[in-house]
Amino acid sequence: MTKISKFSRISKVVEALKKFIILISIWELVSCKINQPDNLVFALDLFRENHQEQCGIFFRDFQFDASVNNLTRNYLPTTTLTTSTEEISIKLPYGSLTRAVPSYEIEGEGSVYVTGVEQESGVSNYDFSEPKDFELVSGVNNSCRKILQVSVQPISPVVDTGVRECYDQSVPLPDNPTSCSDESNSLRQDGVWTDVPNARAWSPAEQITTNEGIVRDRLTGLVWRKCPRGQTSADNCSGTAHLDSYEDAERYCSVELNNFDDGKGYGGFKNWRLPTVHELSSIINRSLSHTNGLVDSDIFPNSPGDHSTTDGYWTINEDASDSNYAWRIHFEYNSSNSLYNHIQTRIKSGLRRVRCVSSQLPPNKSMEKRGEAIIRDNLTGLDWDQCAFEQSFSSNVCTGSGTRLNWIDALSACQKKGTDWRLPNINELMNLYDFNRNNPGVDTTLFNDQPTASSAYWSSTTNPVRVEEAFYQEFNGVVEVRSKVAEFLVRCVRNSVN
Numbered sequence: 001m002t003k004i005s006k007f008s009r010i011s012k013v014v015e016a017l018k019k020f021i022i023l024i025s026i027w028e029l030v031s032c033k034i035n036q037p038d039n040l041v042f043a044l045d046l047f048r049e050n051h052q053e054q055c056g057i058f059f060r061d062f063q064f065d066a067s068v069n070n071l072t073r074n075y076l077p078t079t080t081l082t083t084s085t086e087e088i089s090i091k092l093p094y095g096s097l098t099r100a101v102p103s104y105e106i107e108g109e110g111s112v113y114v115t116g117v118e119q120e121s122g123v124s125n126y127d128f129s130e131p132k133d134f135e136l137v138s139g140v141n142n143s144c145r146k147i148l149q150v151s152v153q154p155i156s157p158v159v160d161t162g163v164r165e166c167y168d169q170s171v172p173l174p175d176n177p178t179s180c181s182d183e184s185n186s187l188r189q190d191g192v193w194t195d196v197p198n199a200r201a202w203s204p205a206e207q208i209t210t211n212e213g214i215v216r217d218r219l220t221g222l223v224w225r226k227c228p229r230g231q232t233s234a235d236n237c238s239g240t241a242h243l244d245s246y247e248d249a250e251r252y253c254s255v256e257l258n259n260f261d262d263g264k265g266y267g268g269f270k271n272w273r274l275p276t277v278h279e280l281s282s283i284i285n286r287s288l289s290h291t292n293g294l295v296d297s298d299i300f301p302n303s304p305g306d307h308s309t310t311d312g313y314w315t316i317n318e319d320a321s322d323s324n325y326a327w328r329i330h331f332e333y334n335s336s337n338s339l340y341n342h343i344q345t346r347i348k349s350g351l352r353r354v355r356c357v358s359s360q361l362p363p364n365k366s367m368e369k370r371g372e373a374i375i376r377d378n379l380t381g382l383d384w385d386q387c388a389f390e391q392s393f394s395s396n397v398c399t400g401s402g403t404r405l406n407w408i409d410a411l412s413a414c415q416k417k418g419t420d421w422r423l424p425n426i427n428e429l430m431n432l433y434d435f436n437r438n439n440p441g442v443d444t445t446l447f448n449d450q451p452t453a454s455s456a457y458w459s460s461t462t463n464p465v466r467v468e469e470a471f472y473q474e475f476n477g478v479v480e481v482r483s484k485v486a487e488f489l490v491r492c493v494r495n496s497v498n
Contacts, residue, residue, distance in 0.1 A: 057110030057138035094154035095221025110138030128152040156379040162285035187411035229354040246348035253356035274316035343479035389490035407484035414492035423460040426471040440475035
């Protein structure tokens with residue numbers, strides 16, 4: 001046997017060993033994937049089609065990191081990931097979609113490109129409102145290439161109300177550490193569910209062009225101007241807040257702030273606009289009383305009270321039945337310590353205060369049937385009773401008028417449904433309502449009990465300065481407070497169960 005043939009055989013053995021070692025590495029990664037389903041995202045084919053050239057690039061741990069994106073937690077892929085995966089699906093709060101920064105790891109010799117630009121993990125931000133193609137490149141002369149498409153599903157987490165106390169029909173429960181944890185007394189009311197469905201989380205936003213003050217809600221990804229229009233100074237929001245018509249309010253947020261600093265946008269952010277009802281109500285801390293207009297003073301300092309017939313804050317939501325009107329929210333109790341007319345529509349020519357938010361518009365409602373008589377809200381992660389309390393359910397239809405209960409009995413009815421079921425707090429109940437729909441503001445193909453516009457439902461949230469009252473919502477969108485002895489319909493909720 002010649003030296004050349006021996007060398008050729010040895011070379012083939014070496015090549016075979018290399019292939020075997022790389023195959024073992026792939027097997028180990030896939031095995032790791034079984035135990036840690038979000039670890040391995042993608043691997044290029046081990047060889048090109050002619051099996052002559054090794055590619056060996058591994059693209060791992062794709063996620064939106066909490067610390068990089070200023071969010072409350074890491075967001076990981078929801079898809080089942082394998083070495084042949086060509087698309088990643090991942091959920092993310094819609095407020096972060098237009099400026100999200102992905103993180104990942106690359107193992108092996110290769111690079112990752114987006115729109116022809118080489119990437120570095122945790123550095124570049126992208127608008128993920130549309131799918132993005134990540135191109136993995138490896139091999140001699142970059143001859144191995146594959147596309148990994150990243151699709152982001154927008155979600156809309158619901159924030160906790162801030163309520164920490166428990167109440168009966170008229171007074172706080174006994175002042176001791178177990179009052180809210182005693183189910184025989186508290187009946188799973190709002191104060192029992194600390195940080196449910198999600199904790200409040202604020203931080204300064206990374207300002208670029210101004211010191212006027214902006215803050216970020218790390219739960220939703222929304223960025224807010226700290227002061228209402230007319231007030232200035234990031235420290236204390238001094239001065240007098242303007243009163244504007246709906247048209248002027250919309251122009252200020254969507255034109256003036258977006259064109260700020262020669263088009264860079266206020267604070268270096270774009271997509272400024274009026275907030276929706278759901279967004280604006282999410283900044284309310286319902287454990288607060290008269291001071292600082294129902295918002296946290298360390299986040300929104302010197303926030304003006306507004307409970308008069310000419311005040312309140314505009315939202316972007318028009319009245320679905322009359323475009324001459326739009327929804328507004330009162331942020332202050334009246335002289336009787338009540339919040340009557342809390343969320344209602346007003347004519348657009350009227351004068352209200354203005355607080356602007358930076359984000360793309362929220363996604364449309366996404367609900368689906370999950371199990372018998374349960375409707376899942378895919379944006380909020382909440383499961384709802386399809387039927388109101390004591391309606392009959394047959395052939396996928398709710399029938400009957402349901403039973404109206406006082407507040408204590410409403411709490412008890414939901415508690416008796418079993419573990420995790422509860423009477424919704426006012427933030428959860430409001431997020432069931434779709435302000436883009438005409439009366440009633442729900443999808444009646446799913447909630448086919450055909451609720452009328454005047455149908456009112458209890459929440460578990462007490463008015464903290466008149467504890468004999470609690471919040472309720474009508475299916476025409478109106479949110480108010482009423483005496484707990486009043487009788488309203490009941491619809492129970494729980495966190496989603498897969």
